[in-house]
Amino acid sequence: MFKSIQYILVIILMGIGLAAQAQRDTLTQEVEVTKAYKPTLSDANKLNSMPTIDETEHQKPTFNYTINSQPVFSSFSVNPLKAAIIETQAPQDNGYGLVRAGLGTTFRPYGEVFFNNVNSKNSLFGIHAMHLSSFDKIELEGGDKVDAPFMKNEVDLFVKHLFRDNVLSVNIDFKHDAFNYYGYPLVAVPDPLLENNQDINYFDTKQSFAKGGINIGLKNPTAEYDDATIGFNFIYHYFGTKTDQREHYANFIMDVQQPMITGVGLLEGGILYTQASDIFLQADSAIGNRSQIIIHAKPAWFIGDETANLKLGVNTWFAMVSDEDAVAKLSPNIRANWTPVPELISLYAGIDGKYISNHYSKIAYENPFTDPEHDVMNAFQKFRFYGGFDGKLSKKTNFKVSAEYSITDNQPFYYLSESLYFDPDYNPAPLVTDNTFKVLYDNTNRLKLNAELFHASTDKLELTASVNYYNYKLDEQEEAWNLPTWDATLNIGYKVNEQLSLSADIFLMGERKALVIQQPDPRNLTAVALPPTYKSNNLDAAFDLNLKGNYQLTNKFAVFGQLNNFGFQKYQRWFGYPVQSFNMLAGISYSF
Template identity: 40%
Template sequence: MKKSFQYHIAGLAILLAAGQQAYAQQDSTRLKQEVEVVKAYQPSISDAFKINDLPQIKDEKKDKPTFNYIINSQPVFSTFEVKPVQAAQMVGEPKAELGKGLLKAGVGNYLTPYGELFYNTKAGKNSVFGLHFRHLSSNGNVKLINDDKVDAPRSENVAELFTKHFFRRSTLSTKLFFDRQAHSYYGYAGERRSDEAKEDDFPYWNDKQAFSKGGIQLNLSNEEDTRANLNYDFGLNYHYFGTKTGQTENKATVGSLLQKDFDTFQGLLNASVGFVRTDSILNQTTGNFGHKQQILLNISPAILLEGDVASLKAGINTFTLFDDDDDARVLITPNILAQWSPVKDNLTLYAGANGRMEQNNYSAIAAENRFVTPTQDIRKTEYQYILTGGIKGKFHPRLNYRFQVDYANIKDEHFYIFNTNNFLMDAPTSPLPPRANTFDVVYDDLKQLSLGAELYYTASDLVNFHLQGTYYSYELDSLEEAWHKPDFELTLSTIINPEGPLKFNADIFFKGERKALEQSESFYLASSAIGPHDVDQTVHTLASYIDMNVGVEYQYSSNLSFFGRLNNFAFQQYENWLGYSQQSFNLLVGASFSF
């Protein structure tokens, strides 16, 4: 029996060796295939808002690459106009012991202190935990277009706690967050005025405003489980938003994305329910000072067919909006995307049709334009259809490209204007009242054509360049101009990482001319009734500008580095919003320490 057992073991070893040799031969054929994944370039800026040396916890799992060819640039207008850095994202369980934290601190002109802390650690065998804190403030003066120097304080404070727990076939992510941004209404349009005149004329002159936002995000998904017959991604987002002037907002969204494989296609289902309630605003429907409450339901089924050189996604998007002050609104749009690659990796042609309904909550508008009049009641926006077409691929192994055209039919797009209402006791011959220094929101139906191009060239492993630009054309239903919207935007970025301790990056941003409207409405009181009504309008042209920025980082040791950032070093004076100039040349220097 012992000899029989030995014979079985010897035979099994021979079979395993033969199988391993056959598998190795098969695998060697596979290894000869070359796979190259090209992602949309995302420039890294080594300053207070773009952290190059952020420690990350990397996962052994591999994400399927996603391709997004939409241009979404964010100019580095000044220290405060850079898109804020996100919290450290921990992607799965670590496979090696990494540094746990990063501390950054710096100071700049305009009396600008800066500090930021990231901390990541394993909370258990299957869990990771992280913290992120940030402070940045500025207390200097800004020179307006009319040469008036005004105080323009601003501050940003962020606190975030995030975790990930890994189950056998799914991942649960949580994030608790709080951020507070404060500023003053320091700008105004027109000729220069004395401080006394500004306080008398402008209802919000130099008033302080603060936006506070806190909430929780939960996400449960098994999208990386290739063995699952059904992939899912469930999410819950809630935030509470409040302002110093008394406006509050509660917003909650529950959504899911399901993907199931069938014999010849994949089935997709995207569904969500969103609830938002805003208080202490001027309700546009009732005309009363009170609240607004809405529920948005989205159900979007689709199928996906994929071949060797072509793919087709076909479905519909359905949106239903329930408003306490209005009738329910239903929007149905196509959800189609076709792609064909006649030359694999080098040329892909694509075309599609889509649409959506945006629940324009108050906090989103305040984040876009922080100088908006606090009592605004924000309407929804309907993208009734968006037609897209373009090509993407490579001209050369180091040169990627994308050319895209979009045509959208939009209902109730929002625009910003300077506007104020005044009641006068005198006769209509009295002088018109002064303008406000905050923005009202107006709406119009819009047909928008955009032509976009993007080039990414990797000159070497140490140098790369990124160029992207978009041209816009607007056709409005009733407004004279697409107020504050540019006709052209261009961004050029480069990153240089030579061998050695120094790293460099530079950005050039160009924005074309924009039209802005300054409007004053006067109502005259006659006895107990409102008499004649006058409207005075002034159209301003916000000049085009070029904003140039450069950054440098010096790696002194494996744990300590020093950084510097020069923003707007061409000393350009320009406005993103009428009456509100941006900071001119600003400098930020500091150090970072990893541990």
């Protein structure tokens, strides 16, 4: 049923990098705060109860349709390992915050501020703000050198308060991303698109995303598997674009855990509401608004203990979408866990599924170069069969190996549309490709194999590696467009001495296939009945190496440097959109 599995030999690294002083705080039941600016591999092995903030934006490939991509640059995080916690050095108090500022090649200003207030024994308050921008030009495959500026701004405010055994958290955030639709595939940009104020498509058009939101949550982080607990999470955001699309998003989820005579009863329930405006509705072939309400309930029964347990449940959804028929969906929710050797190895297996809301901002961040008037149908993962094992190879080394097979209906895939442009000034009519992506759908079966490793050698060295292999089977499409057959990452942090810290990141992505659909020539009367022509294009494997270094001048001041895309490869993040090649960033930081 599948093609033969390709063997992947990847990740050979000798390099240096920045082990920066990124800061977040660790909140325990006594609200003990750790504020040391230490090199971190974010969420690699659940060392932190609160997430770490990357100090600078990395240039990393993301193509899996599920990670939130950023314009021009994107973020990538290794899947968290579920092995036992590794001991680290004792916490240190390094003050209230950190200020970083720098400048890079192609006029790349960067600034970032972290601040935490820990005066209260029961509360934690923090602020994070960041700016990064670039005004570089990029050479396309066809030879044109185009403007590819980007700007990224973030402001985050978080408050956590402990009362009894519960933690109430409030996060308020604002993000602003600006960029150009600068890409064009394969050939030189046609002359009509180079004219001033052309309105044929979005080539060289400026775009920006702005999103502000709030997240309120309540949970008991110390609860055991058989404790009675109740918690909730509420998220709201408002999203807008320069091209006048708007979205309201609200999601409320409640979790209940209640011991019973036999076993424990579990219930997750919630409601999701989204509304997007000024988008092209596929059902009506007109500009309008799209709203959806998705109600879900996931009851389950848990039996067993920490050594061996079983969860038996069902996932249910009822979706009402304004431009689709109302639907009810159902999937199993079964998982078995067994720990034959506590703290050394754990095995798990299960079956579940999920209803996937492809709301406006999700698609916008997933592929920022999608047509801004997009209206993407929701997908439904009917079944996901998964299993694996994780544990410790040694006191300092964690690992995870897993496999999953999923069956999904209405999986969206991105493609570019191509057609003849008719104008008396251009004879013959040139073939013009839209440089914003449209969406088609197919039912997909996917096999995913994953292996991850985390190693910490005293307080000097940390290493995280992850490798994924994918195999797709589709009903209609020849390829899983834009999706790789494998990807891999390697992150290394090394503390040379008390002053100098180094780190390096390697990101690899396998070859992909990109789709261009050429529309028939309308001048040919017989062409009306002919189908469009599908053109498959190869995207080479991507290799990205980032090297970073940090040198502590005094207890307060440090200097840092970063080399991005040190492999000098202009791989394409999306078809026709190459990333910036080698660039540098350097600056100074001050802790207070």
